[in-house]
Amino acid sequence: MxxxxxxxxxxxxxxxxxxxxxxxxxxxxxxxxxxxxxxxxxxxxxxxxxxxxxxxxxxxxxxxxxxxxxxxxxxxxxxxxxxxxxxxxxxxxxxxxxxxxxxxxxxxxxxxxDPMAVRSKVNVFVELYRQRKTLRLQLSALERSRHEQEVLLGELRQTQVELQHAVRMRDDFMSMVSHELKTPLNTLILEVQLRRLYLDRGNLGAFEPDRLRGMVEKDERQVRALIRLIDDMLDVSRIRTGKLSIRPDLIDLAALANKVADNFEAQMAQAGYVVRREISGPVMGYWDEFRIEQVVANLLTNAMRYGRQKPVTIRVKPGDASVLLQVEDQGIGISESDQARIFSQFERVGSPDKVAGLGLGLFIAKQIVRAHGGNITVRSCLGEGSLFCVELPLQQAVAMPENGRALHSRLA
Structure with a gap:
């Protein structure tokens, strides 16, 4: 108008x-x-x-x-x-x-x-002026409309690209989930069928304590793999809805890193890895123990997937206002272009068919570190391994409420 x-x-x-x-x-x-x-x-x-x-x-x-x-x-x-x-x-x-x-x-x-002639001529020129001005306004409005339509068309095209990408990601994700869930489930099903065969044949010798302990440990590994996949998917859902909970408490990061390394040591040794530790402690600070344990576990899992069975090093290096947690491998390395995307959802280095996991570990790790006010980066070259660095701010207690949980503030 x-x-x-x-x-x-x-x-x-x-x-x-x-x-x-x-x-x-x-x-x-x-x-x-x-x-x-x-x-x-x-x-x-x-x-x-x-x-x-x-x-x-x-x-x-x-x-x-x-x-x-x-x-x-x-x-x-x-x-x-x-x-x-x-x-x-x-x-x-x-x-x-x-x-x-x-x-x-x-x-x-x-x-x-002549008054009549003057008024007539003036009215003609005024009407011509109004028509020209109306035409200019119409042309300006048409130009604005054309520009708005071009912007809208660009946004629609971008939305279409994003939707197509989202559909591809969904399809890839469903394919990955199906593949990743089937692996531990198939192993569990085969184990159950084998034990039923032993029982049907009366072969109770297959359930001697040592062999039974091995069966249970194998079952536990598969169950833990399933739980980890489900937890990762739940964490992604929580991150998307802004409901990822962080409950900081006073913990020793050095002790936590050693505990996670202990938990991974047998699994990594079985896969042909040696875990080296450069951890000096204690390093006390206010962090969510469960969430930081997730970060360390995800980084060690990542090193085990891409480390080419070469030694993996975990470090904890305290500073004045922050602490540095590092996991370094000597594996396949990451190209500069891939480094920009590995912290996104469902992104994996190498062929998806040859690498286990949903591509969520580094994404979740980054969100947890950011929720703590920290930062996570990677330094890597193809064929020369990767160094993942997590920097977490040190925090100190400023009050102790009646329930015993310390309130805290970040050090300047």
């Missing part, structure tokens, strides 16, 4: 005040606003401040006459399109009309003026 038109502005220029008043009274109306100038200089000042639909200029004026003013108007970009009507009391024999048209006038009037 176009805005309502303001009154059209008309400029009349004459060195005689009585002529200005008479012409003003003749052409003024509700939809016309008249501006009067007693000289060419005054007219130029008004032309710089207003947009006029028509300029009516007296030819004979002291100083700058009407012709000179018209030439200056035609020489300026701002005023060259304003229609000019000349008014003169001189006789037709002076050929002023010809000179006026040469100066760019659209009409020439002789005094005494």
């Amino acid at each position: 176009l805005p309502e038109m303001e009154p059209a502005k008309l400029l009349i220029v004459d060195d005689l005040p009585e002529n200005l008043l008479a012409l003003d009274a003749l052409i003024r109306s509700e939809d016309i606003e008249v501006f009067k100038a007693g000289s060419g200089e005054d007219a130029l000042e008004l032309l710089l401040r207003h947009e006029f639909a028509l300029a009516i200029l007296d030819v004979q004026m002291p100083g700058m006459d009407g012709f000179q003013l018209a030439e200056m108007m035609r020489g300026a970009e701002r005023t060259r399109h304003i229609p000019i009507v000349f008014v003169s009391a001189a006789g037709r024999e002076l050929n002023y009309a010809f000179k006026g048209y040469e100066s760019g006038a659209v009409d020439f009037l002789y005094k005494p003026l």
Whole structure:
């Protein structure tokens, strides 16, 4: 919808005040606003401040006459399109009309003026001005609409790309989940079927204590793998909805890192890895023990998947205001382009068919570290291994409420 038109502005220029008043009274109306100038200089000042639909200029004026003013108007970009009507009391024999048209006038009037002719000509030029202005506004509105449509089309295309990517991610995710869940489940099913076969055949020797202990340990590993997959999926859901809970408490990060390394030692040894520790402690701070344990476990799991059975090192290095937790492997390494995406959901280095996991471990680790006010980075080159660095701010207790849980604030 176009805005309502303001009154059209008309400029009349004459060195005689009585002529200005008479012409003003003749052409003024509700939809016309008249501006009067007693000289060419005054007219130029008004032309710089207003947009006029028509300029009516007296030819004979002291100083700058009407012709000179018209030439200056035609020489300026701002005023060259304003229609000019000349008014003169001189006789037709002076050929002023010809000179006026040469100066760019659209009409020439002789005094005494015919009121009806003047009003008619003014109305024509005002109507033409309004039509031009309406057309400009319409063109401007069309241009804005075209730009908005282009922006909207771009957003729709981007949304389409994102939706297609989301559909691919969903399909890939469902495929990965199916594959990852089947592996431990198939192992459990085969173990159960084998034991039932032993029982049906009365082969109770298969359940001697040592062999039974091995069966149970194998079952526990598969169950833990299933629980880990389910926990990862639940954590992603919590992160998306902003419900990932962080419950800081005073813990020793060095002891926690040693505990996680202990838990992984047998599994990594079985996979051909040696875990080296460079941990000095204690390193006390306020963190969520369960969540930081997840971070360390995810980094060690990642090292075990890509470490090419070479030694893996875990470090805890305390500083003045923060502590550095590092896990370093000597495996396949990560290209610079892949380093930008490995902390995203469902992203894995290498062929998805050859690498276990859902591609959620590093994503979850990053969200946990960020929730603690920390940062996680990676330094790596292809074929030279990877160094994952977690920096966590040290925090100290400032009060001890009745329930015994320490309130805390970050050190500056």
